[in-house]
Each structure stands twice: as C-alpha cells, then as structure tokens.
Amino acid sequence: MENNKLIDVACSDNGTKVIYCSDEFFADSSRMLQSSNPVWVEGKYDDNGKWMDGWESRRRRDGKNDFCFIRLGKKASINSFNIDTTHFTGNFAPGISIQGCSVPGGTTDDLVVDGSAVSEWFDLLGKKEIMGDSHNRFECPVNNPITHLKITLHPDGGIARFRAYGEFWEEKRDPSFDGVNVLSKENGARAIYANDEHFGRLSNILEKHEPLSMADGWETRRRREPGNDWGVLALSKPAQVDKIIVDTKHFKGNFPHKFSISTAHISDVEKSVILEDSMSWKKLLDQQKLGMNQIHTFEKNDILHNEPFSHVRIDIYPDGGIARLKFIGKFI
Structure with missing residues (x-):
C-alpha cells in the first residue's frame, strides 16, 4: 500500500x-x-x-x-x-x-x-x-x-x-516558475542511468515536492579515483529551456564542487547507445560552481543554446549530492 x-x-x-x-x-x-x-x-x-x-x-x-x-x-x-x-x-x-x-x-x-x-x-x-x-x-x-x-x-x-x-498541494505558483518545469516527474521526465546512486537515487531530483532530507536527493559515494559522476535523464517530449535551477538543500559538507549540463535531441535509440553517445552531447551549461544548502539559478545569458532537446546529461565534479534539478521552459 x-x-x-x-x-x-x-x-x-x-x-x-x-x-x-x-x-x-x-x-x-x-x-x-x-x-x-x-x-x-x-x-x-x-x-x-x-x-x-x-x-x-x-x-x-x-x-x-x-x-x-x-x-x-x-x-x-x-x-x-x-x-x-x-x-x-x-x-x-x-x-x-x-x-x-x-x-x-x-x-x-x-x-x-x-x-x-x-x-x-x-x-x-x-x-x-x-x-x-x-x-x-x-x-x-x-x-x-x-x-x-x-x-x-x-x-x-x-x-x-x-x-x-x-x-x-501548491497554494500558489513559485514566482521563480514563469514557465513549465519540463524536467519533472509530474511532466513525464524520468531518470535513465546514473553511474553511482550510493546514498540517493537520481530520480529523486525530478520530484516536485520540497526536499525532505539528503536521502530525498541524488548523492554518490566519495570518489577516490579520477573522473567524475554523472547521470542521464529523459524528457517526455522535446523542449526548450529558459532557466535552470539546481537546489542543494540539505547538502552541506557533501555538495558537488561544480556541475555541467549537456543535451541531445534523439528518439528510438537503445539505452546503451544513449549512454555511450552522451559524452559528446552538446553543452547547454558549462561547468558552474555550486554552494551548500541553496538554490542556484542560471538564466538565458548562462545557457549556451536554445535548441530543442529530449535528453539531458548532468555531470557533477567530482562527486556529491544535489536535491533538485529543474528546467523552466516549454515543450515543443
């Protein structure tokens, strides 16, 4: 039940x-x-x-x-x-x-x-x-x-x-939401893959409700080898984005140092191919620094392209956790 x-x-x-x-x-x-x-x-x-x-x-x-x-x-x-x-x-x-x-x-x-x-x-x-x-x-x-x-x-x-x-229940719309969160479970977005979900699942970052704790976000183990952690998400249908919101609420000593976003417009492709190709997807947001326990907003002047996309790759450097990822925009 x-x-x-x-x-x-x-x-x-x-x-x-x-x-x-x-x-x-x-x-x-x-x-x-x-x-x-x-x-x-x-x-x-x-x-x-x-x-x-x-x-x-x-x-x-x-x-x-x-x-x-x-x-x-x-x-x-x-x-x-x-x-x-x-x-x-x-x-x-x-x-x-x-x-x-x-x-x-x-x-x-x-x-x-x-x-x-x-x-x-x-x-x-x-x-x-x-x-x-x-x-x-x-x-x-x-x-x-x-x-x-x-x-x-x-x-x-x-x-x-x-x-x-x-x-x-939402009493009123968040004033920062001047569009639709195209990257939410409510609107059909889903997590496809994360290289590490030791402390929290990638799908948590697509939730609508306020983060309840660190367990209610995506968090990887402490990385002791070269490289960085990453995940791939899929939208319900292609969209364009005007604003990106990254929330590190509850993550204080364990938030990522930086993150970046890449996107692609693809359909009817096997998961293995999506994951392999994601390393070369087009950058939507270059590496940006993150802070602890706060909401980070990136506007149009930070966003590198306005092309429609269906899939998102988020890279965190080198590891850590985030509570929510929101893309405010419109479906095409």
Missing part, C-alpha cells in the same frame, strides 16, 4: 507538528512523527516508566479517549495511512480513528484546537482496530486537501509511528 512515489506528509522532517495532546504521560506524542524507524532500548526507564519510542498515554479509567491535534507542514491530500505499533505489545492502542480539516493560512493553533476556526472536521479513517507490534495499513477514502489532523486512540495506549502518505 505504501507507494514510494508518495510522501509521508505527516513527517516532522517536513515541518509537521503536534499542537495539542490530551495525554502523553509515558511517551511524547511528537516521537510518532519522526522519519526514523522506532527503536527498543532494553532497560531504559524515565520517571514515569519504561521509555518508549512513540506516543503513549496513561491508562484511562473514565470511559473517554485520548487524542491529539497535528498541524501539517504544508496543505496535503492523503492516500493511505500506516499506523506502526512496533515494540508496543501490551500497551498499544487497540483502536484508532482519524479526522482532517482545512483552515486558512495564518490560523493560529489555539483556534484549531478549540474548534473556532474549523468549519468542519471530516472523517479520513473511521474507527479501526489495530494490532500491536505491527504495521497497520489503511486506505484513505477522502482526497480533500487538509491542513490539520485529529488522531483519536480508542481508548488509550501507544503507537510508535504515524505515517500519512499523500501529496502536497
């Missing part, structure tokens, strides 16, 4: 936060939003009991349920959930339900918690039974864009990780 093309929109790496929790006596609710897998630490206790890597409330005796409110880092739609109860055996929550809402930007957390800013909470997942020490996966039947979630445990207990897989 977990589609690798979808994003965990509830991950704290992306700015998602718990804004209110009814009870987190045994374990802080914010832990369930972490991107890391839950761990078990034998013999670790704190003042309230056994330390657990997740959210855990005390045992309820009043017939009510525990709950928390979550603010997403960005407005999103959700496709599916994974309620991970790894390491929670005699203390997992036996049931869960999830609701969502959408409020205008700038709404303060307190107005969501008290309900005054929420016109409607709608069900994303009706009450479901969940099992301990397991991955409990559920489809989300509602595709509404949401800004906040309400998670209810029935009646109490713990979960290790809360995963909500979906897509972010």
